[in-house]
Amino acid sequence: MAINFAVIGTGWITDSFIESAHATQAWKLTAVYSRKAETAQSFAVKHNVTATYTSLESLCQAPDVDAVYIASPNSFHYEQAKAALHGKKHVIVEKPATSTVAEFESLFALAKQQGVFLIEANRHIQERNFKVLQQSLGRLGALYGASLNYASYSSRYNAVLAGETPNIFNLALSGGSLVDLGVYPIAAAVALFGAPKAQSYHPIIVRTGADGGGFITLQYDRFAVSINASKIYTSAAPSEVYGEKGTLVANAVTDVASVEFVDARSKTREQLAGEKAKLNLQEEAAEFARIIKERDGAAAKKLEDMSRIVIGITTDLRAQNGLVFDVEKK
Structure with a gap:
């Protein structure tokens, strides 16, 4: 049986998740929520569903909804996820799952109390070629460090330059680059190497007061990971992991199409990656459905623990640089 799900948020990422979820044949979209009726109805027609909601409470009590996918602005995640969990719905929430560590812990405690799953959608960790990278670390011998990059100019930065304040730079x-794009390489580092001992961030602050990008360092016992993450400039550099016996080179930390092992002595290059999935959210949709259907608490806990480390890192990096969210001022 497919998992009947509703969506909160009607942007492009929701379109992608719906398409990817349906491609797994493990999910079925049954409802759309938006604060505006016309927005909900337009999005529902686009995806051939009839049930729309403008009341969050009504959506979360709907008997034909098993799970809720949330891709609204970051500051709305907590209240929307809390409502869905109170309705005993499984929740898939786009990263960052919450704005603060306190919100994070509150939601996961509630999910356990309600007997449902709460999963932060770090899609790249589920990609088959990211797992190839992960499983190939043993070839490197002693680890010397890594450089992980995700810097991509956002069209919404044009609005900032025009004097506006779009959500992601608010x-x-x-908002801010750290919690939008920075979490990708940070989560990748945590998935590959575990929790760092310390971290630092040198951000570029844009006109809105948010970080537009910058350079992050994660310090481990015997090596460091440098991260270049930005929404205001683009990097064409690959991501690399360095070791005594060679280097692993990936084209990116997300949408990974190439993973090469470069032998330190012979300089020969070996391609390790397989074919990339056609839909970049399909692998996470399939895994999340498996976790829910099989009640795989161990897999869910592993993802929860990774997310907990990541929000701890980003919270510390924001605090170091005075990047305070409004919710933290209350």
Whole structure:
């Protein structure tokens, strides 16, 4: 049986998740929520469903909804996820799952109390070629360090330059490059190497007061990971992991299409990656459905623990640089 799910948020990422979820044949979209009726109805027609909601409470009590996918502005995640969990719905929430560590812990405690799953959608960790990278670390011998990059100019930065404050560059809505793009390489580092001992961030602050990008260092016992993450400039550099016996080179930390092992002595290059999935959210949709259907608490806990480390890192990095969300001022 497919998992009947509703969506909160009607942007492009929701379109992608719906398409990817349906491609797994493990999910079925049954409802759309938006604060505006016309927005909900237009999005529902686009995806061939009839049930729409403008009341969050009504959606979360709907008997034909098993799970809720949330891709609204960051600052809305907590209240929307809390409502869905109170309705005993499984919740898939786009990263960052919450604005603060306190919100994070509150939601996961509630999910356990309600007997449902709460999963933060770090899609790249589920990609088959990311797992190839992960499983190939043993080839490197002693680890010497890594450089992980995700810097991509956002069209919404044009609005900032024009004097506007789009959601993702708005601290009032828990925005900024660190929690939008920076979490990808940070989560990748945590998935590959575990929790760092310390971290630092050198951000570029844009006109809105949010961080537009910058350079992050994660310090481990015997090596460091450098991260270049930005929404205001683009990097064409690959991501690399360095070791005594060679280097692993990936084209990116997300949408990974190439993973090469470069032998330190012979300089030969070996391609390790397989074919990339056609839909970049399909692998996470399939895994999340498996966790829910099989009640795989161990897999869910592993993802929860990774997310907990990541929000701890980003919270510390924001605090170091005075990047305070409005929710933290209350």
